[in-house]
Amino acid sequence: MKILICLSNVPDTTTKAKFVNDNKAFDTAGVQWIINPWDELALTRALELKANTANSIEKVTVITVGKADAEPTMRKALAIGADDAVRIDAEPKDAYFVAAQIAEYVKTNPFDIIINGIESSDYNGSAVGGMVAEFLSIPSVSAVSTLEIANGEVKITREIDGGKEVIKSQLPVLLVVQKGIAKEPMIAAMRGIMMAKAKPLAVVAPQAIDALTEIVSFELPKPKPPCKMIDPENVKELVHLLQNEAKVI
Amino acid sequence: MSVLVFTENWDGKFKKQSFELVSYASKIAEMLNTQVIALSIGNVQEDELKKLATYSADKIISVTNNNLKNLDNQAYTSVIAQVAEKNGANVVVIANNNTGKALAPRLSVRLKAALGSAVTKLPTSVAPFTIYKKVLSGKAFSNVVLKSDIKIITLSQNSYEFTENPKATLIETFEPVLDAVKTTVTDVQKQTGKLILTDAEIVVSGGRGMKSPDNWGPIEELAQLLGAATACSRPVSDEGWRTHDEHTGQTGKIIAPNLYIAAGISGAIQHLAGISSSKCIVAINTDKDAPIFEAANYGIVGDASKVLPALIQAVKEK
Numbered sequence: 001m002k003i004l005i006c007l008s009n010v011p012d013t014t015t016k017a018k019f020v021n022d023n024k025a026f027d028t029a030g031v032q033w034i035i036n037p038w039d040e041l042a043l044t045r046a047l048e049l050k051a052n053t054a055n056s057i058e059k060v061t062v063i064t065v066g067k068a069d070a071e072p073t074m075r076k077a078l079a080i081g082a083d084d085a086v087r088i089d090a091e092p093k094d095a096y097f098v099a100a101q102i103a104e105y106v107k108t109n110p111f112d113i114i115i116n117g118i119e120s121s122d123y124n125g126s127a128v129g130g131m132v133a134e135f136l137s138i139p140s141v142s143a144v145s146t147l148e149i150a151n152g153e154v155k156i157t158r159e160i161d162g163g164k165e166v167i168k169s170q171l172p173v174l175l176v177v178q179k180g181i182a183k184e185p186m187i188a189a190m191r192g193i194m195m196a197k198a199k200p201l202a203v204v205a206p207q208a209i210d211a212l213t214e215i216v217s218f219e220l221p222k223p224k225p226p227c228k229m230i231d232p233e234n235v236k237e238l239v240h241l242l243q244n245e246a247k248v249i
Numbered sequence: 250m251s252v253l254v255f256t257e258n259w260d261g262k263f264k265k266q267s268f269e270l271v272s273y274a275s276k277i278a279e280m281l282n283t284q285v286i287a288l289s290i291g292n293v294q295e296d297e298l299k300k301l302a303t304y305s306a307d308k309i310i311s312v313t314n315n316n317l318k319n320l321d322n323q324a325y326t327s328v329i330a331q332v333a334e335k336n337g338a339n340v341v342v343i344a345n346n347n348t349g350k351a352l353a354p355r356l357s358v359r360l361k362a363a364l365g366s367a368v369t370k371l372p373t374s375v376a377p378f379t380i381y382k383k384v385l386s387g388k389a390f391s392n393v394v395l396k397s398d399i400k401i402i403t404l405s406q407n408s409y410e411f412t413e414n415p416k417a418t419l420i421e422t423f424e425p426v427l428d429a430v431k432t433t434v435t436d437v438q439k440q441t442g443k444l445i446l447t448d449a450e451i452v453v454s455g456g457r458g459m460k461s462p463d464n465w466g467p468i469e470e471l472a473q474l475l476g477a478a479t480a481c482s483r484p485v486s487d488e489g490w491r492t493h494d495e496h497t498g499q500t501g502k503i504i505a506p507n508l509y510i511a512a513g514i515s516g517a518i519q520h521l522a523g524i525s526s527s528k529c530i531v532a533i534n535t536d537k538d539a540p541i542f543e544a545a546n547y548g549i550v551g552d553a554s555k556v557l558p559a560l561i562q563a564v565k566e567k
């Protein structure tokens with residue numbers, strides 16, 4: 001069985017939002033790039049499953065669509081334990097473009113399980129996973145919080161209103177995973193970091209695909225009015241404000 | 250031409266978010282000078298379907314089929330696409346909840362339609378079709394042009410003010426062509442009274458400042474009083490005080506309720522990344538310099554174990 005993890009290379013969570021080029025692009029100066037946190041959990045779970053030889057997982061591959069500056073993030077994934085990495089050499093234009101590129105690659109390099117994190121912390125689109133599945137005409141399950149493999153089948157739990165569903169799916173399948181899939185992201189050990197340098201990182205030429213969306217400008221949120229402080233001895237005042245000013249209860 | 254809105258049901262009933270969605274879609278239809286068609290998949294009685302007309306649906310299409318009992322993303326996508334094609338939909342509106350996040354991307358590829366996800370207001374323009382959405386987990390926003398002929402929008406719940414606007418509406422049924430489904434639901438585990446965190450309108454959340462898992466009584470009581478879901482910060486779920494499905498923030502759940510009450514949560518940036526889209530944030534913390542107060546709309550400097558019982562009392566008396 002082969003597992004593919006789709007990785008996003010995203011700015012570290014503590015990055016300040018700044019824009020350049022007439023507010024049309026992120027200011028990437030001084031930005032620390034990381035593996036999208038949810039994708040890191042997905043990778044962790046895949047490696048946990050591979051560690052159990054009964055699951056007979058042949059390899060765990062990571063893939064991203066990005067230019068050469070995404071490679072340190074790919075190396076990090078290799079250091080954590082991925083077997084090999086694929087970088088489709090293109091600026092990620094939008095979710096549709098990225099998904100189409102990944103799907104094209106998978107058509108000629110098949111995988112049994114493809115995993116995406118629930119959303120990326122840059123564009124927050126929550127879109128690439130479902131799109132890849134549709135391009136490939138394979139089933140997808142979203143809001144996945146646990147993943148097990150037994151007898152060559154995947155057993156998934158999906159969160160629903162008021163509880164969860166246990167789902168079996170045919171392979172190949174695409175899973176969009178969230179918190180719970182792994183407890184904590186695996187950390188690269190020194191040995192892993194050394195080995196990562198020698199692991200294969202394939203660079204693949206992109207296909208000609210048009211993006212369907214275009215960001216015309218970014219803007220910063222309007223400054224929020226300062227927090228209204230309420231006397232702890234007068235909690236009634238808070239209830240009054242929530243009812244009559246914020247109108248949320 | 251039409252605007253199609255997919256309305257999910259929960260055991261045959263619609264929720265407030267369904268009506269919000271239909272109202273939002275009807276406003277877009279108005280901007281495009283066209284009609285709005287509401288699609289319902291599953292067993293929903295006529296009386297319940299008619300409620301969609303109260304919020305301006307011009308036509309209601311009901312699809313019932315035993316193969317659609319459980320959410321199979323491929324099958325549902327196929328049904329929505331068939332209805333969209335048959336009715337010449339040029340905009341499809343879907344909720345930005347778990348179901349919508351599962352279906353909208355698939356539909357985008359199926360219809361070759363640009364996807365504008367998690368929008369919080371009406372398109373700022375229909376020519377070019379421009380939407381407004383958050384980026385960088387709420388630290389910024391973007392104006393995005395959807396360039397294709399068909400557009401898909403997922404609406405974040407609780408972001409559109411709506412009122413009743415009844416129409417005399419026809420209910421039609423539609424028989425979709427379905428392939429065999431490839432996913433099977435083998436078991437459903439439901440806890441009565443437990444609300445799904447990502448879809449809840451009010452969330453009461455506790456952090457390390459609650460000091461011990463034994464102190465969660467007031468959080469649960471307040472949540473029950475307000476019809477809220479409960480959540481927690483990462484240290485709390487890491488310590489095992491609460492289950493992981495309650496963890497809100499980076500690597501946890503991302504939520505956007507109307508009201509988020511944070512008790513004993515300092516508000517690290519990783520936590521704020523998961524809650525910054527909340528409409529109204531109330532912070533209760535002993536440290537007046539805690540970053541949560543910068544994100545909050547209302548704050549109380551005090552010990553949550555004392556403030557929460559007082560708050561429960563005040564809510565009971567309201």
